[in-house]
Amino acid sequence: MKILGIETSCDETAICLIEVDEKTREARILGNIVHSQIDVHASYGGVFPTLAKREHQRNLVPVLRKALAEAGTLEEAAPAPMPEKIKEILAREPELLEAFTASALSIKKPDIDYISVTVGPGLEPALWVGINFARALATLWNVPIIPANHMEGHILTALVRKNGDSYKIIGKEITFPALSLLISGGHTEIVLIEKPGSYRIVGETRDDAVGECFDKIARTLGLAYPGGPKISKLAAEARAEDINSPEPLPRPMIDSKDLDFSFSGLKTAVLYLVKRLTDAGALDERAKKGICREAEDSIMDVLTAKMRKAAETYAARSIVVGGGVIANTRIRQALETLAADSSLDMYLPQTDHATDNGLMIALAGFFNIEKAVSAETDLKANGTLRIGK
Numbered sequence: 001m002k003i004l005g006i007e008t009s010c011d012e013t014a015i016c017l018i019e020v021d022e023k024t025r026e027a028r029i030l031g032n033i034v035h036s037q038i039d040v041h042a043s044y045g046g047v048f049p050t051l052a053k054r055e056h057q058r059n060l061v062p063v064l065r066k067a068l069a070e071a072g073t074l075e076e077a078a079p080a081p082m083p084e085k086i087k088e089i090l091a092r093e094p095e096l097l098e099a100f101t102a103s104a105l106s107i108k109k110p111d112i113d114y115i116s117v118t119v120g121p122g123l124e125p126a127l128w129v130g131i132n133f134a135r136a137l138a139t140l141w142n143v144p145i146i147p148a149n150h151m152e153g154h155i156l157t158a159l160v161r162k163n164g165d166s167y168k169i170i171g172k173e174i175t176f177p178a179l180s181l182l183i184s185g186g187h188t189e190i191v192l193i194e195k196p197g198s199y200r201i202v203g204e205t206r207d208d209a210v211g212e213c214f215d216k217i218a219r220t221l222g223l224a225y226p227g228g229p230k231i232s233k234l235a236a237e238a239r240a241e242d243i244n245s246p247e248p249l250p251r252p253m254i255d256s257k258d259l260d261f262s263f264s265g266l267k268t269a270v271l272y273l274v275k276r277l278t279d280a281g282a283l284d285e286r287a288k289k290g291i292c293r294e295a296e297d298s299i300m301d302v303l304t305a306k307m308r309k310a311a312e313t314y315a316a317r318s319i320v321v322g323g324g325v326i327a328n329t330r331i332r333q334a335l336e337t338l339a340a341d342s343s344l345d346m347y348l349p350q351t352d353h354a355t356d357n358g359l360m361i362a363l364a365g366f367f368n369i370e371k372a373v374s375a376e377t378d379l380k381a382n383g384t385l386r387i388g389k
């Protein structure tokens with residue numbers, strides 16, 4: 001079966017077309033395009049919801065065309081007359097309606113069986129653009145829509161194993177109970193997976209998400225959004241040049257009895273340290289690099305300590321990590337070491353599948369198709385959708 005996954009929950013407009021062999025559970029990526037809005041949001045130091053909504057409206061049709069072209073399934077047809085129903089669906093997205101009229105109606109129906117789309121969690125105005133685009137395409141091409149949970153998508157990118165040109169979907173074959181660590185710009189959660197598709201949140205952040213913490217620290221240091229990759233680069237330079245932070249930073253909640261996190265204190269500690277250094281005229285490049293190194297280490301220490309505790313508490317047999325922050329090499333390595341030391345099986349996404357993309361949504365769609373989830377009549381954005389209890 002062929003599934004078109006559409007992701008617009010945050011600042012990436014992403015579409016991926018996969019073909020899954022249901023018997024062998026091999027998935028082939030036919031076309032996979034991610035259009036990042038980083039440049040648009042960089043000057044705000046974070047994602048600006050109204051701008052994200054506008055950008056998704058402008059980018060969805062071009063991204064769709066690119067994804068279909070990459071898949072070799074983009075064909076032009078005489079433009080279909082605009083159905084009234086699509087006008088209604090896109091009434092709240094005028095720029096998307098314009099783009100759809102100008103260049104989606106003339107796309108010949110591609111060979112796809114399902115459209116899966118992120119319904120949450122994320123920024124609701126951004127989610128709605130993707131959902132309404134999916135509804136418009138589903139109407140135009142007469143294909144069913146499958147809702148997808150963004151966080152389940154992140155988990156599933158870790159549960160594919162590269163096998164030549166394709167990816168074997170191993171979501172059902174891993175060792176259970178599994179513990180998933182979800183670390184992104186909006187979420188920091190430890191999710192217990194006792195069997196395939198059963199999720200229970202056993203720990204989560206009480207304030208900032210870990211990616212958000214990276215982004216806010218970066219902003220304090222004058223580094224552009226998204227901060228994670230920049231901090232990680234400067235931290236690596238600090239290690240290579242043997243530079244340390246002028247002062248140690250806290251490891252918030254590292255010894256707490258529960259599996260929860262708190263990252264706002266770390267962000268504030270950096271803010272005060274930077275202020276003291278600035279007042280003393282001592283905030284030079286060396287100091288900045290040292291702070292990046294220490295901040296990354298603090299986050300790494302907290303994440304590994306909590307995962308160690310969670311693995312003991314739930315007698316976990318495997319660890320599954322998802323979310324943009326697992327693009328971080330040092331955090332990857334620390335979690336790999338933890339898994340090796342504790343004899344746990346480890347599942348990590350390919351680095352280029354860690355941040356938001358359409359593949360994760362196509363995979364989540366596939367799981368929901370198997371579970372016979374359908375929500376065509378009640379397809380709603382849910383900004384605070386949770387993956388489990």
Ligand code: KG4
Pocket residue numbers: 010183184185186187210211212214215226227228229232323324325326327328329354355356
């Ligand atoms: O999963 P994602 O793409 O979007 C959300 O669903 O939030 O995660 C984005 C987050 C950003 O906060 C970004 O700074 C962080 O992932 N990130 C990183 C790295 N690459 C991306 N954080 C640390 N190190 C990285 N290399």
Ligand code: ZN
Pocket residue numbers: 150154184185323324355356
């Ligand atoms: Zn994400």
